Amino acid sequence: MPPETLTPERILEATEEVLRRYGPAKATVVDVARALGVSHGTVYRHFRTKAALRDAVTQRWLAEAHASLADIAASDGPAAERLPRWLGELFAxxxxxxxxxxxxxxTFQTLARDNSGAVSRHVRETVAQLAGIVADGVRSGEFAPCDPAVTARAVWDAxxxxxxxxxxxxWVSxxxxxxxxxxxELVLRGLRKS
Known part of the structure; x- marks a missing residue:
């Protein structure tokens, strides 16, 4: 039986397991390669550096955790209902x-601090989704006129x-x-037209 094809997805899955087992301080590309039964050079053919591998793992984790946010942002319905639903799904x-x-x-808390590229992309994407909801609310007259991008960033920060x-x-308190x-409710009150 031929060996299973090594894909970036398989490498990312193995990397998560290695990170779970050893933690980010001790996990190495050699550990990932060992878990896959390949040489570390083979892993490097898919991910040029350890940092690129960790960035990809962080990006994958963020994408999995927030897959439904884009659907909520793009859905129909009043912005004043979508905004708290979007924020609620992010929190959940x-x-x-x-x-x-x-x-x-x-582990991902550590990776998020170390891999600002993946986190920065994630924040830009999610703030853009918020900006879309805010812009819809302004267009429909639900929200007072504002700069959607600036307001979305303020909502993110708040x-x-x-x-x-x-x-x-x-989160468990x-x-x-x-x-x-x-x-x-405070955010919505601040956005609504008087």
Missing amino acids: AKRRKADLDPELFA TCRFHDPAYGAE PGIDGEFDAVC
Whole structure:
């Protein structure tokens, strides 16, 4: 039986397992290659550097965690309903990742700090989705006139406690859902036309 074809996806899956087992400080490309039964040179043919591999793993994790956000942003319906639904899904996705695999979540906190390229792309993409919702709200008259890009960034910053992994320990605290709802209501109140 021929060996399974080595794909970037298989390498990323193996890298996640290695990171889960050894943590980001000790995991190496050699460990990933060993887990796949190939030489480290073979891994480097797909990912030129250890940093590129870690960046790709971080990007993959963020994309998996936030797959439904683009659908919410592009969906029909009032912006004043989509915005809190989008923010709620972002918060829920982060909590799911933290709850289901705390070791890997902790690893990704480290990778996110180290791989600013993947995180920067993620923030740009998600803030752009928010800007689209805000622009829809301004066009429909739900929201007061504003610069959607600036306002979206302000909403992102105002809600960081509910999506930035640095606050992950707080996501299980009693009352966090009520606090999230209060922030969403405050944001919506600030956006609505008087």
